[in-house]
Amino acid sequence: MNLVVVSNRVARGKANEPMTGGLAAALLPVVENSGAIWVGSSGRVRDGVHKEPFAEIEALGSGALATLDLPAAHYGGYYEGFANSALWPALHSRSDLISTSQGDYLSYREVNAFMARALLRFRRTGTVFWVQDYHFLALGAELRELGVTEPIGFFLHTPWPTACVIEGVPHHRELVEAMLDFDLIGFQTAQDCDNFAAYVREALGLVVHDGIVVSQHGRTRLQVFPIGIDAEKFAGAAAKAISHPDVSRLRRSLNGERLAIGVDRLDYSKGLVNRIHAFDRMWASNPALVRSVSLLQIATPTRGGIEAYGNLQSEVARLVSDVNGRHGEVDWTPIRYLNKGYGQAVLAGLYRTAQIGVVTPLHDGMNLVAKEYVAAQNPADPGVLVLSKFAGAANELDTALLVNPHDIDGMARVLAMAAAMPLTERRMRYEAMMDQLKRHSIQDWFADFIRALQDSENDGAARAGSAPWQRRGTVHGIARH
Numbered sequence: 001m002n003l004v005v006v007s008n009r010v011a012r013g014k015a016n017e018p019m020t021g022g023l024a025a026a027l028l029p030v031v032e033n034s035g036a037i038w039v040g041s042s043g044r045v046r047d048g049v050h051k052e053p054f055a056e057i058e059a060l061g062s063g064a065l066a067t068l069d070l071p072a073a074h075y076g077g078y079y080e081g082f083a084n085s086a087l088w089p090a091l092h093s094r095s096d097l098i099s100t101s102q103g104d105y106l107s108y109r110e111v112n113a114f115m116a117r118a119l120l121r122f123r124r125t126g127t128v129f130w131v132q133d134y135h136f137l138a139l140g141a142e143l144r145e146l147g148v149t150e151p152i153g154f155f156l157h158t159p160w161p162t163a164c165v166i167e168g169v170p171h172h173r174e175l176v177e178a179m180l181d182f183d184l185i186g187f188q189t190a191q192d193c194d195n196f197a198a199y200v201r202e203a204l205g206l207v208v209h210d211g212i213v214v215s216q217h218g219r220t221r222l223q224v225f226p227i228g229i230d231a232e233k234f235a236g237a238a239a240k241a242i243s244h245p246d247v248s249r250l251r252r253s254l255n256g257e258r259l260a261i262g263v264d265r266l267d268y269s270k271g272l273v274n275r276i277h278a279f280d281r282m283w284a285s286n287p288a289l290v291r292s293v294s295l296l297q298i299a300t301p302t303r304g305g306i307e308a309y310g311n312l313q314s315e316v317a318r319l320v321s322d323v324n325g326r327h328g329e330v331d332w333t334p335i336r337y338l339n340k341g342y343g344q345a346v347l348a349g350l351y352r353t354a355q356i357g358v359v360t361p362l363h364d365g366m367n368l369v370a371k372e373y374v375a376a377q378n379p380a381d382p383g384v385l386v387l388s389k390f391a392g393a394a395n396e397l398d399t400a401l402l403v404n405p406h407d408i409d410g411m412a413r414v415l416a417m418a419a420a421m422p423l424t425e426r427r428m429r430y431e432a433m434m435d436q437l438k439r440h441s442i443q444d445w446f447a448d449f450i451r452a453l454q455d456s457e458n459d460g461a462a463r464a465g466s467a468p469w470q471r472r473g474t475v476h477g478i479a480r481h
């Protein structure tokens with residue numbers, strides 16, 4: 001099999017480089033070992049959309065990494081515009097933040113079409129395409145338009161919201177119809193998969209039976225594949241990282257106080273404002289925790305050109321400063337707030353140093369920080385994970401302390417409880433979560449998806465009574481540009 005993996009952001013094989021977002025970090029080790037070609041954006045743009053897409057190719061494990069300069073005229077409308085100011089807020093149920101234009105949508109479609117043209121270069125006998133995430137919802141349809149008949153799978157790393165929220169995205173119907181050109185659509189949770197199926201039934205009037213959507217494009221299988229991590233490898237990295245200079249300095253600075261850690265992109269979906277309010281409330285109602293519990297919040301700036309992100313950055317900075325002013329002492333800072341990224345190896349050591357992991361998004365597809373925090377713990381003296389019940393990870397890590405991130409008092413109480421949790425209970429919770437992580441690794445996720453993609457092709461062809469290239473003919477309702 002010649003596997004071609006596609007995502008907007010890609011990662012290079014250096015464990016010590018900061019990586020933005022869970023997708024790139026999660027995919028790197030499995031793509032490296034699979035021999036796949038991983039195709040994505042170089043992060044640069046280039047003039048002349050109609051020119052042949054240019055890819056720079058380098059070795060990546062037993063496979064290769066191909067990065068493309070995306071068309072300059074459409075990059076802004078695609079990335080900051082449609083992908084991150086229409087789809088991202090909607091997928092995270094923030095319809096109030098949707099702000100886009102017809103031009104953004106056309107640019108999004110242009111970049112999807114551009115990527116499809118670029119992918120043809122990697123197509124050979126036995127190719128299977130695997131598209132990642134919301135940047136490329138229309139890529140399957142664009143590939144079909146170019147005559148591609150091979151299996152094409154898609155995995156959504158974010159949540160999929162209820163129908164009335166996704167209907168807030170201009171062109172939602174065209175986009176979901178375009179998605180039905182994928183043979184397999186994977187989701188993080190059963191809730192996301194059910195929401196998608198409900199939309200397809202109600203808005204498109206299609207039948208979904210046993211997880212298969214039957215449409216004029218053929219058959220599309222909908223299935224849940226919760227993404228995992230390599231817990232044992234991460235645990236090993238955490239034990240080693242304890243001697244890293246940043247990690248040792250952090251330990252020395254603690255003077256016996258307990259540390260809570262949060263590591264997030266500076267994104268409104270991560271619930272940072274509510275989290276800081278909860279710590280504020282915790283110190284206000286438990287004066288004994290002043291000086292004895294502090295927070296290290298790493299918040300990596302992201303998507304700075306979008307107004308909502310700029311506003312959030314100012315709001316969080318102001319709030320941290322207020323809380324530090326209110327509870328700080330001459331020799332104690334309640335919240336250490338860092339706006340930079342760290343490599344996975346250092347992060348593993350920071351997680352192991354912290355007695356409380358705080359992962360409290362308002363909505364999150366999975367959230368791999370939650371899983372990494374657990375895996376990084378010292379089994380003899382593990383920390384406590386405080387986890388939003390609205391993160392996909394809460395479905396699996398149900399022995400974490402689950403919180404409602406909108407309930408500030410409730411979160412403050414749970415944080416105080418986490419700080420006081422006895423060792424036996426911490427170990428019991430940690431062991432249950434670690435078992436779960438080992439049973440559903442990133443390697444399993446990768447293999448399960450590829451197997452289902454191969455099966456879905458066979459199922460689809462057999463049920464349709466025709467070859468895949470005959471099922472995939474006209475593309476109705478999809479605007480061509």
Ligand code: F6P
Nearest residue numbers: 009020021022023024133157158
């Ligand atoms: O869906 C999740 C994800 O792909 C993450 O990997 C990352 O958090 C985000 O979306 C993309 O972020 P960015 O815009 O920085 O590439």
